[in-house]
Amino acid sequence: MSLLAAKKAVERAMEKGQVTILVPHVESHADLARELEDTGLVVNAVAFRPIDVREIRRKLQLTQEQFALRYGIDLETLRNWEQGKRSPDKTAQSYLRAIERMPEEIQVAQEDNILKFW
Incomplete structure (x- = not known):
């Protein structure tokens, strides 16, 4: 995620109270969630179900x-x-x-x- 995209996501979260961010490439989703939670954000993982x-x-x-x-x-x-x-x-x-x-x-x-x- 670029710095600009991250900034916009934070701005949307502050403005609307929530934001959904697609994070396709990180070493550890759990580590990212912990780091975000340390800032006071509530993190919920959403999985895409496959199309049948x-x-x-x-x-x-x-x-x-x-x-x-x-x-x-x-x-x-x-x-x-x-x-x-x-x-x-x-x-x-x-x-x-x-x-x-x-x-x-x-x-x-x-x-x-x-x-x-x-």
């Missing part, structure tokens, strides 16, 4: 083809994710989390991009 694309699709009771078409995902990409051959990148993970939480709203938003014929 197959589980999201099954909860929606959709086939791979239906899910891919409904949410604008390449079918082969979806299959690769489900088979563990590839993992969704951060953008795709965010999209999949949105689908998981708001499937109907995401479907409607996705349909705005589809040309409809009558």
